[in-house]
Amino acid sequence: MLVRRPSDIPPSEITPRRFYERRRELMKFAAAGSILGAAGVLARGTHAQEKTLGLPKLENVAKSSLSTKEPLTAYKHVTSYNNYYEFGTEKEAPEVYAKRLKVRPWSVVVDGEVAKPRTFAIEDLLKFPLEERIYRLRCVEAWSMVIPWVGFELNRIAGFVEPTARAKFVEFVSAHQPETMPGVRLPVLEWPYTEALRIDEAMHPLTLLAVGLYGEALPNQNGAPLRLVVPWKYGFKSGKSIVRIRFVEKQPKTAWERANPHEYGFYSNVNPSVDHPRWSQKRERRIPEFFARRETVLFNGYGDQVAGLYAGMDLKKFF
Amino acid sequence: MSLSPKTVSALKAIVFVLALVPLARLAAGALFFPDWLGANPAEFITRSTGDWTLRFLLATLAVTPLRKVFGWHWLLRFRRMLGLYAFFYAVVHLSSYVSFDHVFELAEILADIVKRPFITVGFTALVLMIPLAVTSTDGMVRRIGAKRWLSLHRLVYIIAPLGVLHFWWMVKKDVTEPAIYAAVLAMLLGYRLVAKLTGRRRGGRLPRGTAAEPRPNA
Numbered sequence: 322m323l324v325r326r327p328s329d330i331p332p333s334e335i336t337p338r339r340f341y342e343r344r345r346e347l348m349k350f351a352a353a354g355s356i357l358g359a360a361g362v363l364a365r366g367t368h369a370q371e372k373t374l375g376l377p378k379l380e381n382v383a384k385s386s387l388s389t390k391e392p393l394t395a396y397k398h399v400t401s402y403n404n405y406y407e408f409g410t411e412k413e414a415p416e417v418y419a420k421r422l423k424v425r426p427w428s429v430v431v432d433g434e435v436a437k438p439r440t441f442a443i444e445d446l447l448k449f450p451l452e453e454r455i456y457r458l459r460c461v462e463a464w465s466m467v468i469p470w471v472g473f474e475l476n477r478i479a480g481f482v483e484p485t486a487r488a489k490f491v492e493f494v495s496a497h498q499p500e501t502m503p504g505v506r507l508p509v510l511e512w513p514y515t516e517a518l519r520i521d522e523a524m525h526p527l528t529l530l531a532v533g534l535y536g537e538a539l540p541n542q543n544g545a546p547l548r549l550v551v552p553w554k555y556g557f558k559s560g561k562s563i564v565r566i567r568f569v570e571k572q573p574k575t576a577w578e579r580a581n582p583h584e585y586g587f588y589s590n591v592n593p594s595v596d597h598p599r600w601s602q603k604r605e606r607r608i609p610e611f612f613a614r615r616e617t618v619l620f621n622g623y624g625d626q627v628a629g630l631y632a633g634m635d636l637k638k639f640f
Numbered sequence: 641m642s643l644s645p646k647t648v649s650a651l652k653a654i655v656f657v658l659a660l661v662p663l664a665r666l667a668a669g670a671l672f673f674p675d676w677l678g679a680n681p682a683e684f685i686t687r688s689t690g691d692w693t694l695r696f697l698l699a700t701l702a703v704t705p706l707r708k709v710f711g712w713h714w715l716l717r718f719r720r721m722l723g724l725y726a727f728f729y730a731v732v733h734l735s736s737y738v739s740f741d742h743v744f745e746l747a748e749i750l751a752d753i754v755k756r757p758f759i760t761v762g763f764t765a766l767v768l769m770i771p772l773a774v775t776s777t778d779g780m781v782r783r784i785g786a787k788r789w790l791s792l793h794r795l796v797y798i799i800a801p802l803g804v805l806h807f808w809w810m811v812k813k814d815v816t817e818p819a820i821y822a823a824v825l826a827m828l829l830g831y832r833l834v835a836k837l838t839g840r841r842r843g844g845r846l847p848r849g850t851a852a853e854p855r856p857n858a
Contacts, residue, residue: 402679410814413678462812464680509814580813599756599810601748606740609674611682614743 371396376538379451379471387527388455389622394466396535398608403542404460405561406509407495407502414504415542421501422541422562429547433492433568436483443546447532449473454529454550459591459621461555463613464606470550471533476524478566484520488568491523492516493549496562510576516560517573517587518551519630527552527626530563553623555589586640590631591621595640643714655718659725662692663732682740689733694807694821696726697800701828708835720776723796727773730766762806765799772796800825 373396405415408422429446432438451471459465475491497513499505505512522528529550532539539545544561551558557577577585584598593603593616606613620627631639643651666685669676677684700722703715742749752759772793774780781789804825808818 398679406813410812410816412680464683507814507816599758601752603748604743606680606682608679609681611670611740612743613682613741 371535373535373537374400374540376533376540378537379447379533382451382453382471382533382536385452385454387626388453388469389457389467391455391457391467393455393469394608399466399468399534400540400542402608404462404556405504405542405544407497407504407512407514408542409504410509418503419541419545422496422545423498423501424541424546424562427546427564429563430565431478431482431567432565434485434488434570435568436485437481439482441478441481446473446530446547449477451532453536454531456527456529456550456552457621458550458552458556458559459605459617461557461585461589461597461602463600463602463604463617464608465615465621466608469535470529470531471536472529472531472547472550474526475528475530475549476526478530479524482568484568487570489520490569490572491518491520492565492567492569492573493518493560493563494565494567495544495560496564510580512576513564514560514576515573516549516558516575517569518558519572520568521630522551522627525627525630527623553591553620553627555591557585558589588631588636588639590619590636590640591617592619592636592640593617594619595637641710641712648714648717652718652721656721659696659721662688662729682736686733686736686740689729689736690807693726693729693733694800694803696722696729697796697803698821698824698828700726701796701800701825705828705831708831724773724776727769730769734763734766758806758809761802761809765802765806768795768799768802772799797829800829 371393401416402412403415403419404412405419408415408418425443427443429441429443430438431441451473453469453471455467455469457465458468493516495514495516496502497505518528529552530547531544531550532547534540534543539548544559544563547563548561549559549563558575572587575585575587577589578587591602596602602617604613605615605617607615618624665676666688670681670685674681700719703719703722707713707715738744738749742752753763754760772795775784775789775792784792804818804821807821808815811818
């Protein structure tokens with residue numbers, strides 16, 4: 322069972338952005354002939370009705386068969402309910418304060434156990450072929466969303482830098498801008514925020530470097546200008562505003578592990594049978610619903626794709 | 641500053657209505673204005689009612705120090721209402737958790753209470769508030785006698801710290817907000833401790849009803 326909700330909304334009902342943006346032309350086209358088809362696309366599309374921040378639109382975004390068919394979480398909720406502690410620990414804080422984040426110039430250093438270390442300018446990364454991936458996001462706090470990310474697979478980076486045989490893990494370092502980030506004045510976590518994956522997790526086709534959502538550039542509060550998205554793990558594993566990607570031999574200690582190793586493990590795979598010490602992970606609340614009535618699914622429903630990575634591992638021990 | 645009984649009655653009516661504003665805002669948000677409660681309305685309601693429980697508890701505990709320090713004895717007339725509002729918001733808080741978070745799964749809730757310390761202390765605090773709410777009427781004070789009533793109501797010195805501890809243990813990492821509640825609570829309880837110690841040093845107990853008083857105008 323992937324999710325409780327039946328797949329009552331096929332992907333075809335979510336209006337692709339490129340159709341939405343050309344809706345006037347499509348109207349003419351519809352008037353000219355295929356009224357039924359075009360009307361269906363326009364009337365039922367959920368994308369189409371979203372009021373966004375109007376950030377730069379991302380061009381030539383391909384669809385993906387890895388996208389979920391579930392209804393999307395509204396743009397305003399995706400961008401107003403965020404955990405981005407560098408801007409404060411309140412969910413509302415990032416929307417207010419992340420406006421200050423300096424996202425240009427931006428570059429990402431890729432180094433460590435690689436044959437060809439390299440620094441990518443954000444402009445170069447934005448030229449990678451982009452895909453839309455509609456993923457479920459499950460937060461460790463037992464709420465979830467469905468988000469149409471735009472990005473590319475992290476494994477594309479590997480092709481450029483050529484990781485060596487010693488590269489067993491990948492560490493992700495987030496931006497640390499004390500002048501724009503009010504939250505880093507408090508020692509809530511060790512700054513900069515760091516996260517890490519095992520190399521096979523990092524190179525998995527589901528692991529995304531996202532540069533946008535809802536067809537537009539990533540809002541600052543969601544981790545502009547580029548962030549990690551690992552849909553089968555709790556949200557905090559997906560570091561925001563990445564400035565460095567380091568291939569390493571030893572398993573790095575992540576920011577949350579350092580803060581509280583008892584509550585936040587290195588793997589942090591979504592798992593309904595491993596509770597957080599302070600709350601159950603059995604069910605979740607899909608934003609903005611009132612009742613936390615959805616059964617949480619192992620690996621956030623991506624078990625078919627990722628369960629093999631953990632064959633033979635005791636997921637209670639390696640939580 | 642002393643106030644006439646009439647003024648106090650009018651003020652009480654105003655405070656009674658004002659104390660319902662947080663609830664009214666939540667109800668209006670839940671029913672008509674979803675934007676008021678944001679992306680996670682259930683969490684908003686649980687947090688907000690928890691906050692208001694602590695605020696009313698602290699307000700209740702502030703009555704005696706304010707009376708002593710500023711001589712505002714009329715404040716005593718508000719104490720029962722403030723205490724009952726603390727209980728009221730605690731009940732809404734619990735209901736929100738039971739319904740929204742646990743969709744009335746009783747076995748799950750019981751497991752939560754036993755397994756998770758922050759739930760354990762929060763639930764204990766709420767349970768301890770029940771006898772105080774039940775014995776808050778004039779009739780009950782008479783029935784059990786002022787002296788026993790007084791010692792029973794000293795439970796608030798356990799309830800309030802448990803409430804703050806519940807908040808402290810609940811937050812994921814940043815304890816700034818619970819620390820503020822803890823500081824105010826420490827001041828309010830510290831005042832009593834100091835008053836008691838200095839009173840003793842002077843070779844006697846404080847006059848009756850310093851820490852808590854059974855009846856407003858008795």
